[in-house]
Amino acid sequence: MTLSKNLTKTSRLRPLKRTLRQSQSQLEISQKSVSKKMRPQSAKAKGRKLQIWVVEKLLNLLKNVTGLDIKSTPMGVNGVDVQLSTAAFKQFPYNIECKNTQRLTTIYNYYEQAESHNHYGKPLVIVKMNRKKPLAIIDAEHFIELGVRDEKI
Numbered sequence: 626m627t628l629s630k631n632l633t634k635t636s637r638l639r640p641l642k643r644t645l646r647q648s649q650s651q652l653e654i655s656q657k658s659v660s661k662k663m664r665p666q667s668a669k670a671k672g673r674k675l676q677i678w679v680v681e682k683l684l685n686l687l688k689n690v691t692g693l694d695i696k697s698t699p700m701g702v703n704g705v706d707v708q709l710s711t712a713a714f715k716q717f718p719y720n721i722e723c724k725n726t727q728r729l730t731t732i733y734n735y736y737e738q739a740e741s742h743n744h745y746g747k748p749l750v751i752v753k754m755n756r757k758k759p760l761a762i763i764d765a766e767h768f769i770e771l772g773v774r775d776e777k778i
Contacts (some may be wrong), residue, residue, distance in 0.1 A: 669700040669701075676706050679723060679765075679769075682766065683717060690716070694723045695710070714773070717774065718772075728740060732762060735750045748763065
């Protein structure tokens with residue numbers, strides 16, 4: 626190869642290399658903004674807020690229960706996030722796990738799509754992953770109202 630051909634090839638590659646470097650730096654910047662982590666203390670406070678919302682909803686709907694029957698579990702404790710006494714569990718027989726996270730955007734988009742159908746029924750989304758059971762997603766207030774059972778003692 627002659628020197629002029631080499632220079633031509635090199636000069637043609639320089640803008641591509643520059644563009645590649647710029648794209649890589651933009652990608653790194655966007656990854657940093659996406660992967661910006663929440664402080665553990667803030668994440669726990671956010672989760673605790675959701676647990677308290679569930680506790681308050683249940684206290685308003687269940688009959689003959691007090692704050693001693695329904696408790697928000699402290700962060701980091703194994704088991705359910707909302708503890709129910711025997712009397713409360715008879716009326717609402719569910720093991721409650723609360724997740725307050727931004728990573729559920731897709732599920733919310735699906736739910737909004739179900740809402741947009743404007744039919745008479747309530748929105749319901751069924752989701753499934755490979756080798757996993759299908760799950761139903763409905764409005765939490767609607768679900769809690771549906772899930773409350775009359776106590777039969």
